[in-house]
Amino acid sequence: LYHSQIPCIQMALQAHYDVIVLNPNDNFVDLKIEREWKGLSTQNIESSSLKMVETESFFSLQKPLQCIPKRCSNTPEEHMTYDVAFIVHGYGGLVFMDLLVRRKSEVMSKVYAVALIDSQHHVRHQLGSDVQLLAWIKHHCREWVTSPKPLNKPAVTVLKKEFPMVSAGTEKYDLAPSSSLQSIFKYFKKALKAKTNINSSHVPIVTRSSTKI
Template sequence: MHGTQIPFIKMALQSHRGVIVLNPNDNFVDLKTEKERLGSSTREEALTSTQSIWWIPKRGSSSPEEHTMYNVAFIAHGYGGLAFVDLLVQRKWEVMNKVYSVAFIDSMHNTQHQAGSDPQIQEWIQTYCREWVSNSKPLDKAVGSLMKMDCPTVSAGTERYGLAPSCCLHAIFKYLKSTLKAKTTTSFRYSPVATRSSTSKKRDNK
């Protein structure tokens, strides 16, 4: 199961977390299958002259970037990292308010190229993201990068790209757990707590 999402899904379920699996590479549907599913109605009008007559683009998922616009991912491998940063750029405040942490694995994103000089996006990625890269160093050891200095980068514990996700699996979930705990603690600390005395004071002031 090396290189698959199955270990990540199993660990997330064991931690009693909800799971959303993205497949931004799956952007087309077989027209024959679609006809059988819909019966007499078809979506032939969605075809363009440059596409095969047997394939039509999925609504809302005609590209990896558009696919990701409809979901939020916390673990992004390879091109998934680029798609996530595109989501961040397109829906900046929505992502910043809802996403508490992101784990990149050998990500293909480039913050400077995708987000330009937006200081808020750069600061958010620096604060809430971490990347694991294929490297000869031991797992979780810091790895310097001259190409991307947008978020902390550590070793995935292997030099083999295909094995990187499974090798850093536990490290990633440990990271996500710690960032969630920090987020929850901070939110609880600064959230107003309704008490009988505070409610009474509000009534008195009306």
């Protein structure tokens, strides 16, 4: 269970997050399985297209369906304002820093918090001397490290001090994610609240004088 993503997913869903589970280690596929999958997917596309045509012709004769707006996605503009938080463990921290460098503007505009757990990233080699990136990770990243200290206590190491570091509440690498989950989601909640407050402070206040022509 400690190696499973299920506890993390359950906690995220309880906090009303949408969840994407990434597996950067899954990089190869058996050629035989790939050919079978491609053949199956082609059949599915043809079948789906047929069903789509039938559905359109059917609904064209019916009254419009009663729909309710999606939460936080009522319009195309609102749909694109989703904020993203990352939880990365071990080598995942290195992968995230690589993503930050390669997709700098996208990551900095969409990601409001990053929780790293015993990360294997290397800021000097990956981010270099980019002042903007260094300032961003300082304010948007926090790392939970294996330590004999109680959970969430400061745990600075000599090699890493680019952003806040706290104890994961365990000295075992495999137990660190499950041990630090409660602390991580509290961090996400606080970071999202801070971002929301900043965004709302930038919204202009409409006054009676400002509406005059």
